[in-house]
Amino acid sequence: MALRELSSLEKYLGLKKPNKYTTQGDKKVPVLQNNNGPPLVGLVTIGCHLVKEAKRPKLLGDSAESRAVVQQWLEYRVTSLDGCSKEDNKTILKDLNLYLQDKVYMAGSQFTLADTFMYFGIHPLLVDLAIQEKEQYVNVTRWFDHIQHYPGLRHHLPPVAVLRNRIYTSKHH
């Protein structure tokens, strides 16, 4: 899973030469063998490294505040979202729905690496949701649909059907 995410990220970033990854431990943590130094370990660490390699620093946030928010959601992805139970899923979707009600992207008004990895991580949760449940988490669904249509991002994941018209008309703001 993590390796496919990194390969999708490389394509999105337009990195010409695909990197070689291995995994370590029973959690299959990704490892990048780095020519210039010791290997890099961990999905978030490698993801941030690729962004720097592609010279797209804005994807990590354009101020100290937004960088902190991006890092927070990257950490949330690999701690709270990965390996959560069915019960946790509901809490996570509820919390994210509230968080996203006044935001376009995870870090506010700019697309960042947090959107990429949160999208990859939320995908298995949304695939399992019934239509009524998707409507319950209307802000998550709106954000998710926006990201899955983001040019060049989806790659290894199938699109998730979202009923746009009902989502945008069923609630008064």
Place this chain on the structure above:
Amino acid sequence: MKLFVSEGNPHCLKVLAALEVSGVQCDVQYVNHEERVVPFLSRPALPALILPSGLHLFSSNAICRYLFEISGQDSSELCNQWLEWEATDLQPALLQALHMAVLQGKGSEVSKVLQGPLNYLEQSLSKGNTPYLTGEAVSVADVVLWAALYPVLSDSSLALGERTSVKAWFDRGAVMHSCQSAAQKVLQGKGLQGMKSYMQRQPASQSSQCRGTQPCN
């Protein structure tokens, strides 16, 4: 900018230590464990930092990294890697260890639970051959890991055994003094028992138990 912390919460120890080491000025307010400072989270999450823009940070590592960055110390890739390891590998094992030591009185089993992460730390420190985790100077990674491990490593019943590099790193003065005053604020001099009311509210995760006993590298 305002920082919310609660007594007896080991994650608050990290941010108070980072505040001391970075020298950043910030209002600190002590609240109850159950206080919901972050409006969008169902479960209470402390520490929490309200940024000048009004956004909330609820991850202790993100808060520490932010405090270091605004004091002029960006985190390196190696630093990122330690922070990710702390969150994904060390914390699940620590939660289980603290649960055993504080609530079940099984302090003697803590060394076993922490064996994997501590061995990994020992290997990295002895291989790197530098006084601190990322080189010659203290970084946010040292502060976060030090503060995370302080409650268990400062308890005399939990021996480090042959891990001489971890011991030397843990005893190094630069981090220790700032962290000790943060520890005093959070644990109130009561050691592990200072965390009792906090630990009683934490779920004992089954998955963290399997993870904690596996060697992690």
